[in-house]
Amino acid sequence: MSAHHHKQTFVTKYIFSTDHKMISKQYLVTGIFMGIVGVLMSMMFRLQIAWPDHSFTLIEAFLGPHQEDGVMTPDMYLALVTIHGTIMVFFVLTAGLSGTFSNLLIPLQIGARDMASGFLNMVSYWLFFLSSLLMLISLFVEAGPAAAGWTIYPPLSALPQAMPGSGMGMTLWLISMAIFIASSLLGSLNYIVTVLNLRTVGMKMTRLPLTIWTFFVTAIIGVVSFPVLLSAALLLIFDRSFGTSFFLSDIFINGEVLHYQGGSPVLFEHLFWFLGHPEVYIVLLPALGITSEVISTNSRKPIFGYRAMIASIIAIAFLSTVVWGHHMFVSGMNPFLGSVFTFTTLLIAIPSAVKSFNYLTTLWKGNLQMNPAMLFSIGLVSTFITGGLTGLVLGDSALDINVHDTYFVVAHFHLVMGVSAIYGMFAGVYHWFPKMYGRMMSKTLGYWHFWITAVAAYGVFFPMHFVGLAGLPRRYYNNTAFPLFDDVQDINIVITLFAILGGLAQIIFLANFFMSIYRGKKATQNPWKSNTLEWTTPVEHIHGNWPGKIPEVHRWPYDYSKPGWDEDFVPQNTPLKEGEEPS
Amino acid sequence: MTALIYIFIAIVSAIAIWQVTNIFNLKGVIATERDNNTQGYLFAAFGVFFYVLMIYCLVAYNVVLLPESASVEGEHYDNLYVITMLLILFVQAITQFLLFYFAFKYRGKKGTKALFYADSHKLELLWTGVPTIVLSVLVIYGLWAWNNFMDVSDAERPLIIEVYAKQFSWEARYAGEDQTLGRANVRNIKGINTMGVDMTDKNTQDDVPTRILHLPKGRQVIFKFRSQDVLHSAYMPHFRAQMNCVPGMITQFSFTPKLTTEEMRVNEATVAKVAGINKIRKEKGEDPYEFDYLLLCNKICGSSHYNMQMKIVVQEEAAFNSWLKSQKTFAQVLH
Numbered sequence: 001m002s003a004h005h006h007k008q009t010f011v012t013k014y015i016f017s018t019d020h021k022m023i024s025k026q027y028l029v030t031g032i033f034m035g036i037v038g039v040l041m042s043m044m045f046r047l048q049i050a051w052p053d054h055s056f057t058l059i060e061a062f063l064g065p066h067q068e069d070g071v072m073t074p075d076m077y078l079a080l081v082t083i084h085g086t087i088m089v090f091f092v093l094t095a096g097l098s099g100t101f102s103n104l105l106i107p108l109q110i111g112a113r114d115m116a117s118g119f120l121n122m123v124s125y126w127l128f129f130l131s132s133l134l135m136l137i138s139l140f141v142e143a144g145p146a147a148a149g150w151t152i153y154p155p156l157s158a159l160p161q162a163m164p165g166s167g168m169g170m171t172l173w174l175i176s177m178a179i180f181i182a183s184s185l186l187g188s189l190n191y192i193v194t195v196l197n198l199r200t201v202g203m204k205m206t207r208l209p210l211t212i213w214t215f216f217v218t219a220i221i222g223v224v225s226f227p228v229l230l231s232a233a234l235l236l237i238f239d240r241s242f243g244t245s246f247f248l249s250d251i252f253i254n255g256e257v258l259h260y261q262g263g264s265p266v267l268f269e270h271l272f273w274f275l276g277h278p279e280v281y282i283v284l285l286p287a288l289g290i291t292s293e294v295i296s297t298n299s300r301k302p303i304f305g306y307r308a309m310i311a312s313i314i315a316i317a318f319l320s321t322v323v324w325g326h327h328m329f330v331s332g333m334n335p336f337l338g339s340v341f342t343f344t345t346l347l348i349a350i351p352s353a354v355k356s357f358n359y360l361t362t363l364w365k366g367n368l369q370m371n372p373a374m375l376f377s378i379g380l381v382s383t384f385i386t387g388g389l390t391g392l393v394l395g396d397s398a399l400d401i402n403v404h405d406t407y408f409v410v411a412h413f414h415l416v417m418g419v420s421a422i423y424g425m426f427a428g429v430y431h432w433f434p435k436m437y438g439r440m441m442s443k444t445l446g447y448w449h450f451w452i453t454a455v456a457a458y459g460v461f462f463p464m465h466f467v468g469l470a471g472l473p474r475r476y477y478n479n480t481a482f483p484l485f486d487d488v489q490d491i492n493i494v495i496t497l498f499a500i501l502g503g504l505a506q507i508i509f510l511a512n513f514f515m516s517i518y519r520g521k522k523a524t525q526n527p528w529k530s531n532t533l534e535w536t537t538p539v540e541h542i543h544g545n546w547p548g549k550i551p552e553v554h555r556w557p558y559d560y561s562k563p564g565w566d567e568d569f570v571p572q573n574t575p576l577k578e579g580e581e582p583s
Numbered sequence: 584m585t586a587l588i589y590i591f592i593a594i595v596s597a598i599a600i601w602q603v604t605n606i607f608n609l610k611g612v613i614a615t616e617r618d619n620n621t622q623g624y625l626f627a628a629f630g631v632f633f634y635v636l637m638i639y640c641l642v643a644y645n646v647v648l649l650p651e652s653a654s655v656e657g658e659h660y661d662n663l664y665v666i667t668m669l670l671i672l673f674v675q676a677i678t679q680f681l682l683f684y685f686a687f688k689y690r691g692k693k694g695t696k697a698l699f700y701a702d703s704h705k706l707e708l709l710w711t712g713v714p715t716i717v718l719s720v721l722v723i724y725g726l727w728a729w730n731n732f733m734d735v736s737d738a739e740r741p742l743i744i745e746v747y748a749k750q751f752s753w754e755a756r757y758a759g760e761d762q763t764l765g766r767a768n769v770r771n772i773k774g775i776n777t778m779g780v781d782m783t784d785k786n787t788q789d790d791v792p793t794r795i796l797h798l799p800k801g802r803q804v805i806f807k808f809r810s811q812d813v814l815h816s817a818y819m820p821h822f823r824a825q826m827n828c829v830p831g832m833i834t835q836f837s838f839t840p841k842l843t844t845e846e847m848r849v850n851e852a853t854v855a856k857v858a859g860i861n862k863i864r865k866e867k868g869e870d871p872y873e874f875d876y877l878l879l880c881n882k883i884c885g886s887s888h889y890n891m892q893m894k895i896v897v898q899e900e901a902a903f904n905s906w907l908k909s910q911k912t913f914a915q916v917l918h
Contacts, residue, residue: 008633009691044836074886104884116872149883155830156813156884161721162750163885207619249831251778252769253750253812265814299689301697308707328823332834335733346725350711356678357710363685365698370622370690371614376685378626385678389671396721398728399663402823405816405881440612447622452595454629462636466644471820473881481890482879483872485862487647497588501595521612528613544629561697568696 016126021541022124024104025436028429032513034132036506038087043503045080048072050489050496052478058192061410066144074477078147079165081475083139085150086173091135091178093283093421095128098222101286101428102191102215108534109209111200111551113544116193121188127183131176138172146173147473151272154247158239161254171240181230188219188226193221200533202553206310206571209557210303210534213310214289217317218282223276224321232271238261254570255471269331272322280417281320282391285313286383287424288355291377293428293557294358295528298374299366300568302558305358312351319348329397330404338397345395352388356381367561367568371528372446379454380423386458387416390465405475408468411461419457426450429513434527438539439520445512449505456502479545509570529569531557536573555582602876623690624720628682637675646859649820650852653876654838655896657823659728667721715841735837741803744796746878747778748808748815748828751886753878754895755796757907761827767914769811769830777810780913782885788914791907794876796895799903801840816882819895821847827882836899849876 006556019022044063047056048071055070066076103121107114115121134489138145147165148157148441154174160167161484195216208216235246239260248260303309325333325341359381368374390412393399403409426449433441457497474480479485526535533553537545559570562576576582614622620768652661687699733739743758756778758764765787771779780787800803810818810828817836818825826836846851853874861871876895880888898906 025775074889077887078883078886099600106642117837147831153814153882159813162813227773250774250810251830255773257770262831266832266833278743297699300691302699304700305702305707307702332829332832335729338733342729343722346722348856349718350714353714354707354711357706360678361684361703361706363682363689365700366689367691367695367697368619368623368686369614374614375622378682380909382682384677385682387673392667392671392721393664396663396725396729398725398732399667401732401825402820404825407819422725442613443614443618446585447618448599451625451629452599453633458633458636463640463644465638466647469649470647471649471818473818474877475883475888476903477886478889481892482877483860483864483869484871484877486863487856488900489863490648491605491644497592501592504592504599505598521610525744532712558701563699568743 001475011094016122018114018122018398019541019543020103020107020115020118020543021436022119022192023121024100026125027099027103027128028436029133030129031092031100032510034087034091035096036510037136038084038092039086039503039506040549041080041084043500044072045077045084045558046078046496046499048477050119050493058101065142065221066579075144075147075164077477078149078163079145079169080473081576082149082165083135083145086146086177086417087135087329089150089279090177091132091391091468093417093425094184094279094358097283097421098215098218098286099125099128099187100425101211101290101432102187102219104432105209105534106191106194106215107198108435108537108545109212109532109557110195110198110203111533111553112194112198113546113550115190116198116298117190120190123479124190126181127186127520131180131183134172134176134179136185138169138176141168143167143169145169149175151269151276152236153272154236154239155251158236158248159251159258165475167176171237172241174237178230181226183232183500184226185224188222191215191219192223200284200553203572206307207553207556209288209289210292210306210309210313212285213287213313214292217313218285220498221278221285222282222555225282228271229275231335232275235271253569257411262443266331266333267329269328269337269365270288270324273323273327276327278317278320280413281316283421285422287380287421287427288313290424290431291359291380293382293532294377294431295362296558297431297528298369298371298377299362300369300560301362301366302560304361306558308354309358312354316348317352319344319351322396323348326395326397329400331541340365342395342397346392348395349388349392352384352514356385356388371430371440372443372542373528374426375447375450375454376423376427376430379457380420380427383415383419383457385424386419386462387412387414389521391416398437403468405473406412406468407464407472407474410474411464413466415457415461419461426453426509431528433513433516434539435537435550437517437520438523438541440523440527441445441516441520449508449512452508453502456498456505459498460495460502461515463495467491478482494567528570528574529567531559531569531571533572536571586754605852612773613690619691623687626683626686626690629691630680630687630714633683634900635675646852647857648852649896650847650850652823653840653847654822654824655841656732657841658729662730663721663724664723670717670721726744732837733737735805735835738837740804740806741837742799743805743807745778745807745809746796746817746828747803747811748817748880748884748891750813751880751887751891753794753817753891755779755793755893756913757791757793757910758786759912761786761789763873764807765790767809772811776917780917782913782917788912790913791910792913792916793910794893796893797903797906798840798895798897799900800843800897804898805837806835808834808836813850813884813890814882815880815884816830817878818881821876821877825881843897843899843918844874844876844895848911862873
């Protein structure tokens with residue numbers, strides 16, 4: 001393949017590129033931009049929670065008609081939490097994370113010239129771009145963006161009379177998500193086909209780096225569950241625009257009875273969470289894959305229990321599709337279903353525990369190289385455990401009753417999938433930046449970035465559990481109507497201060513990222529002394545990845561500090577020594 | 584406390600800005616032995632911060648938590664909660680310690696080589712097996728408690744109450760002497776018939792509407808929930824009770840009140856919590872707060888979701904009965 005000799009115009013190289021490495025960078029930069037929007041929103045509603053009725057110039061400047069004297073309206077508050085959730089879950093942690101690293105690493109780590117279909121890959125990115133654009137445009141419609149929560153439960157999301165955000169804003173949200181799902185499906189199919197068909201000679205499934213295993217399994221979960229959300233969105237569009245009654249029945253609102261009859265919002269909840277819960281793992285698994293790779297490389301040690309890790313990834317993936325009902329324990333569904341979902345949900349704790357202990361054992365007696373990526377990976381293990389453990393409360397139907405939809409839930413999922421996945425994404429960026437841009441990021445700034453973020457993340461989400469345990473529901477514009485919650489207000493202020501601190505810390509990352517693209521130190525071919533194939537490609541990007549033949553693979557990717565070798569790493573393409581056991 | 588954090592943030596921002604201006608020095612890119620050392624110590628320090636934060640929160644924020652369950656069934660909730668929390672804290676304390684300790688202890692040093700240790704079926708069996716056993720216990724107790732909450736088939740002379748949700752208020756009606764709620768549908772809503780009860784149904788006649796929920800101590804209450812417009816959730820945190828209100832369907836939940844409002848007001852934890860709240864209110868110049876049970880909305884339902892509540896009064900059964908008698912039935916209200 002000599003594609004790199006073709007003359008490329010600016011448009012084919014940087015915009016409508018079919019090269020997986022360029023598409024990966026496009027995903028990353030779009031994801032980072034959406035991340036900035038999502039984080040800014042969280043700053044604004046945290047200000048509202050901590051100091052209700054206080055006037056803020058920031059809010060006055062950003063929210064235009066949706067504020068009064070620097071105080072946001074209740075509807076805008078709900079819109080902000082809704083769009084924050086949507087953007088962070090889908091646009092940053094699904095597309096930004098999976099899109100970036102699946103695209104970058106699948107061909108490079110399995111030894112392929114590109115994705116199975118470069119064209120589909122390009123279409124996938126541009127659909128994502130279009131859906132991001134629509135989501136951003138929805139912020140500017142007159143009545144405000146969608147505001148029914150990121151779970152958009154009807155009837156609230158179905159009836160424009162129920163809240164202003166359920167008008168044009170909701171329509172755009174649904175169209176944006178439908179396009180997003182199409183993008184995600186095209187990407188996922190491509191990943192699956194590529195991993196199955198384009199592995200280089202010797203790259204058995206049992207020699208794949210764990211990153212590839214997680215991307216592969218994530219893509220399968222996506223293909224299985226995203227279409228269900230698409231159908232839910234379509235049915236909701238039908239209910240909203242064409243008068244059907246899939247999710248609506250017996251409604252009296254604004255002084256009139258609506259014609260809807262026979263539908264059920266509970267049906268929507270089932271459809272939504274059939275994606276919604278696997279989505280948690282779509283977000284989390286790639287982060288865990290990146291962490292496995294980064295921890296092993298930087299511990300200079302093989303990942304402990306490689307096969308058990310694969311087994312737990314598959315177990316988590318399977319279980320993730322049969323636990324959605326734990327979001328619906330108090331939805332009014334049959335209590336027997338609650339029992340079933342409690343059982344399947346708590347089962348997930350087992351593979352999760354295996355993964356956590358395997359990470360700990362990988363660190364044990366290692367020779368830890370404290371690169372910024374490593375710090376974020378260790379941070380991920382910490383937040384994954386802290387957040388995962390409270391899942392024992394929420395996954396248990398009986399215990400969920402009293403903490404359901406309180407701040408306890410918010411704290412739980414932000415730690416276990418929000419912060420953890422973001423840490424995974426940061427670890428990936430620091431680790432593979434040299435592969436993406438041919439330059440290195442500054443470690444000093446990386447250290448500052450990590451430590452401030454780590455303190456802030458726990459400062460935000462640890463105290464938040466207690467706000468929930470005090471009984472304060474989430475999505476309250478303020479809690480001044482309840483003297484009962486007056487004593488959690490101080491905690492809310494502490495949380496907001498830490499949130500601002502954490503938000504500011506990301507400026508360090510942004511500065512490091514964008515400056516390093518242009519001014520970073522030139523990368524060497526294998527800066528982290530890693531075993532995987534992406535580090536055998538030249539630093540300068542070429543179409544087709546390897547100038548000559550694709551390397552052959554002779555061993556698994558985790559031969560770090562192997563006895564009998566002088567160096568503490570043995571790349572996958574190194575032939576076996578005489579008498580050496582193949583792995 | 585707050586001022587300290589402000590100062591802290593100011594200092595950190597200043598350092599951040601200083602670091603950003605230092606951006607042109609991007610030369611250090613790969614961790615050296617010195618970095619490994621520094622970062623290892625920082626992980627140890629972070630471990631200390633982590634434990635201090637955890638213990639501080641557990642101690643200082645204990646007072647804001649809900650007092651003991653005000654319902655009989657909720658006692659199992661509290662037991663299960665305590666068992667689960669102890670387990671969580673135990674595992675948390677050990678695993679986080681190991682994590683930060685390893686990060687400190689095995690920080691990279693020149694000349695050392697990591698141990699090539701790729702697998703151990705014994706260890707893996709251990710941390711598959713132990714969680715399985717522990718989880719089985721939690722699941723079994725959890726499911727038993729869940730069924731205890733949800734199964735109302737063995738209720739003796741339960742009190743049946745319908746709770747009705749709408750943007751952004753609550754109403755309720757008692758089933759009356761016949762222990763049966765009359766039919767209702769949103770299509771009947773008109774004028775003062777705000778709950779849409781069907782007056783042609785004879786079961787409706789003795790139903791009693793109310794806007795303050797009165798409950799008898801020691802008698803099992805079965806709640807039937809309806810919603811008029813969008814999803815709401817009837818959340819009664821003190822009773823460990825919650826159920827969504829779904830338009831087009833009737834959902835239910837049940838519990839037996841254990842402590843009257845008066846008894847809860849003198850409960851030790853409540854007294855401490857109310858004292859804390861009133862201290863804050865006094866500083867702000869607001870009226871003192873007196874404890875009351877509440878039902879609040881816990882499912883996003885629109886602009887005023889944050890202010891959708893109904894007061895609950897738990898009384899001795901005799902007092903409750905005489906209160907109920909003094910209320911007007913639908914027959915009296917609507918005719």
